[in-house]
Amino acid sequence: MPNFTALREDFPTLAREVRPGVPLTYLDSTATAQKPRAVLEAMDAFYRRHNANIHRGIHTLAEEATAAYEGAREKIAAFINAPEAAQVIFTRNTTESINLVAYTWARANLKAGDLIVLTEMEHHSNLVPWQMLAAERGVELAFIPVTAEGLLDMAAYARLLEREPKLVAFTHMSNVLGTINPAGEMIAAARAAGAITLLDAAQSVPHLPVDVQALEVDFLAFSAHKMLGPTGIGALYGRRDLLEAMPPFLGGGDMIKRVDLDGFRANDLPHKFEAGTPAIAEAVGFGAAVDYLRAVGMEAILAHEQELTAYALERLAAVPGVRIIGPRAEKRGGVIAFVLEGVHPHDVAQILDGEGVAVRAGHHCAQPLHLCFNLPATTRASFYLYNTRDDVERLVKALAKVKEIFG
Amino acid sequence: MDDLYREMIVERFKTPLFRGHLEPHDIFYEDDNPVCGDHIEITLQLDETGHVRAAAFDGQGCAISQVAADLLMESIQGKPLDEVRALTKEDLLELLGIELGPTRLKCALLSFKVLKAGVYGLDKTEA
Helix, strand or coil, X not given: CCCCCHHHHHCHHHHCEEECCEECEECECCCCCCCCHHHHHHHHHHHHHHCCCCCCCCCHHHHHHHHHHHHHHHHHHHHCCCCCHHHEEEECCHHHHHHHXXXXXXXXXXXXXXXXXXXXXXXXXXXXXXXXXXXHHCCEEEEECECCCCCECHHHHHHHHCCCCCEEEEECECCCCCEECCHHHHHHHHHHCCCEEEEECCCCCCCCCCCHHHHCCCEEEEECHHHCCCCCCEEEEECHHHHHHCCCCCCCCCCEEEEECCEEEECCCXXXXXXXXXXXXXXXXXXXXXXXXXXXXXXXXXXXHHHHHHHHHHHHHCCCCEEEECCCHHHECCEEEEEEXXXXXXXXXXHHHHCCEECEEECCCCHHHHHHCCCCCEEEEECCCCCCHHHHHHHHHHHHHHHHXXX | CCCCCCHHHHHHHHCCCCECCCCCCCEEXXXXXXXXXXXXXXXXXXXXXXXXXXXXXXXXXXHHHHHHHHHHHHHHCCCEHHHHHCCCHHHHHHHHCCCCCHHHHHXXXXXXXXXXHHXXXXXXXXX
């Protein structure tokens, strides 16, 4: 087992004080993760030494930059066990990856009356693109309900599959409930019903081993910044035949093979979907983040976070007035959303910040899910590989301060 | 921090003086803060001379948003509508008497926005 306390030293932000004498307790990694020195240094070295635009450049720096960019793609492809690097398309983030599928595959393949199955626990990023499509094309949306425990209702899912949906798109791990959905089982059922599958892996790829070939998923979307990498870059994995058949997304440089005034021929994968100068330094940082995670080991990271989550659930349950949303420890990753009786989540978060504890308050971009639980908002603490039991203790202590103020 | 949650704010949050829904009313307006889902509705009763006879707010949200609404309702009791229309956000912040960062400012100003929209007759007036 890696020493998770020792690796905190790799993260400069974790050493800072929020204000004099108040150390940072960072419990907001579900929103974005802190960055290890290896990522910062890789990006810095790129800008200091290799900076050039990629592809087609003949000079040395352009070749180095291209190799760094494409090298990052290979690392990321290997990380999710993609059959080939060309099936990994760089995007801005998970949201853009999902929109890419909605604007290309879905608009080319779906027509009025076709059914898309989503779930009630989706982040807005895997909901609004489909609502936009539904409004534009008359495609129908149906939702797998969430049970009181915070799990998907699998019997209801089976009934929805009988209606032969064209697409099943769902989150691998809820950013609010922490629920890890049985993706393999759900994808197999969708495929048996003839549906294409899209997995929102924004929360899963950073926290647990994800293998696209084992899952047999058609599309998988995730972001670098939630997995120790920089903001501004994410990835879309896609099945090769689907990507080949899809029309391009954005038009411009790099996505073309040949252009004349009458038209263009789209480039090969993955460049077909990467118009314009991409986030090159960010790709390098993304690659360094993946190297870091692989060195620690995803199995170990998952085990560490689940152990910590089980501990935190127990400690929080003992705080009077705390109501935790979501399933028992075995069914969830390192996310705990809760409400404290009589105190609004914003007030909880504000007072915790006074104690140096960074949590999130609100609907966490999952407003329909909060409506299911009849809550306008929750406070959310989330963990990553660098969190420890000390962080949980500081959270519990800071909650006592909230109780003290609100009596 | 302790300043933000000083006793007046917490007490007023627990026991608001102007929470409720007036029936009948002359002015009704409601709105949300999309960032956090806070919700405020305001109902006003006017007398024949266009003064605020009674004002009430209802809704849900953090202490800052709810207390700001409560203080705002208190401050407009008996005032002519012209004066209510002329209220500035600085007036409200003075009532609260606390320093707020940009995010919490939106919490504080939600009721102000709702009141302004209501008294300027934006079309959510109920019968």
